[in-house]
Amino acid sequence: MNIKTVVQDAMLIAGLVVSASALNGTSAWAADAAQNGTMIAAKTTSAAATPRILVLATGGTISGTADPRSAIGYNSGNVLGQDLVRGVPGIEKLANISAEQISNVGSQDMSDKIWFQLAHRIREAFDRNEADGVVITHGTDTVEETAFFLHNVLRSDKPVVLVGSMRPGGATSADGPGNLYEAVEVAASPKSQGRGVLVVMNDQIHGPRWITKTNTTAVQAFASPNAGAIGYVDPASVRFVTPPPQSARNVLGLPTSDQLPRVEIVYAHSNMDGRQIDHAISDGAKGIVLAGEGDGDASKEALAALDRAAKNGIIVVRSTRVMSGFVNRNVEVDDDRRGFVVSLDMNPQKARLFTQLLIANGVTDLGKIQQAFSDTW
Numbered sequence: 033m034n035i036k037t038v039v040q041d042a043m044l045i046a047g048l049v050v051s052a053s054a055l056n057g058t059s060a061w062a063a064d065a066a067q068n069g070t071m072i073a074a075k076t077t078s079a080a081a082t083p084r085i086l087v088l089a090t091g092g093t094i095s096g097t098a099d100p101r102s103a104i105g106y107n108s109g110n111v112l113g114q115d116l117v118r119g120v121p122g123i124e125k126l127a128n129i130s131a132e133q134i135s136n137v138g139s140q141d142m143s144d145k146i147w148f149q150l151a152h153r154i155r156e157a158f159d160r161n162e163a164d165g166v167v168i169t170h171g172t173d174t175v176e177e178t179a180f181f182l183h184n185v186l187r188s189d190k191p192v193v194l195v196g197s198m199r200p201g202g203a204t205s206a207d208g209p210g211n212l213y214e215a216v217e218v219a220a221s222p223k224s225q226g227r228g229v230l231v232v233m234n235d236q237i238h239g240p241r242w243i244t245k246t247n248t249t250a251v252q253a254f255a256s257p258n259a260g261a262i263g264y265v266d267p268a269s270v271r272f273v274t275p276p277p278q279s280a281r282n283v284l285g286l287p288t289s290d291q292l293p294r295v296e297i298v299y300a301h302s303n304m305d306g307r308q309i310d311h312a313i314s315d316g317a318k319g320i321v322l323a324g325e326g327d328g329d330a331s332k333e334a335l336a337a338l339d340r341a342a343k344n345g346i347i348v349v350r351s352t353r354v355m356s357g358f359v360n361r362n363v364e365v366d367d368d369r370r371g372f373v374v375s376l377d378m379n380p381q382k383a384r385l386f387t388q389l390l391i392a393n394g395v396t397d398l399g400k401i402q403q404a405f406s407d408t409w
């Protein structure tokens with residue numbers, strides 16, 4: 033049975049009607065989803081006071097169904113967003129929930145295109161006052177990047193919460209339903225307003241700058257090594273342990289093209305020469321992020337290649353392959369002389385997308401780029 037058949041069967045079982053085009057590709061899904069959002073829960077009589085939460089499904093293990101212990105894996109994204117929501121007992125008491133399918137991919141296939149679709153749909157939903165909060169179901173591999181992207185391009189104070197699961201739906205002790213319940217709880221809570229985009233996993237609430245996946249398979253896979261969780265959630269309560277941010281968030285414009293500029297990550301290692309970097313230069317990269325050793329260092333040859341990149345007008349950002357700590361300016365490497373930027377506590381994958389967004393917004397002055405790395409929270 034292929035995915036489409038499984039999806040179609042699931043929809044038939046659920047009594048839903050779906051157009052053929054909705055099963056034939058991401059853009060059709062998104063377009064159809066925007067029109068065909070299915071209202072799932074409206075069980076309360078005090079409708080005015082009940083938060084409206086829009087669930088945007090993108091795929092991932094949270095919507096996967098195969099044998100959890102299978103060595104050959106499973107197809108993420110077998111279950112549609114509305115069916116995910118229907119499968120969570122009691123969730124209808126938290127909010128009036130509608131669900132739309134934006135994509136159905138494992139998050140290793142997350143793309144600029146899907147990011148832009150998410151950003152546009154969320155802006156539209158908030159601008160038209162269709163929702164009080166948004167929950168995005170997402171694969172866990174790259175959820176930190178999608179969260180950080182959206183955080184940087186969405187201005188609204190309304191909560192946007194990303195959630196995934198480490199075990200698919202059929203697993204013993206599947207974590208998806210509990211995580212989704214808690215994500216809706218957080219998105220529906222007034223306490224979550226004005227905090228930007230959040231990620232909820234395993235009873236914890238994390239900020240998008242700091243969260244990262246720290247384990248390949250464990251349910252407790254997510255942590256924010258430099259900051260810690262900013263809050264906790266259980267079926268009865270949402271608690272933040274940090275006060276709401278005092279300063280206004282700097283938000284970047286959503287570029288007109290849904291293809292962000294090419295920025296490569298180069299991973300440093302012992303015995304490193306400069307060839308990967310030279311290749312990135314000749315391949316037309318607009319930026320290079322070094323996943324450096326220690327506090328963002330690399331061999332003399334690699335640094336010389338990064339000098340060549342900087343001289344060619346390529347933005348060079350030093351980050352680190354180490355899980356925690358900061359990459360500070362002019363420590364071991366003379367950034368001022370070489371014309372490099374440091375990522376501070378931003379890991380390479382987030383430094384990459386942040387650099388892409390800055391370049392796409394016309395921010396290419398090194399001082400301004402460095403300032404932007406400091407200022408975003």
Ligand code: GLU
Nearest residue numbers: 092093138139171172173
């Ligand atoms: N690689 C898949 C993804 O990120 C499965 C991992 C997961 O969702 O937990 O979507």
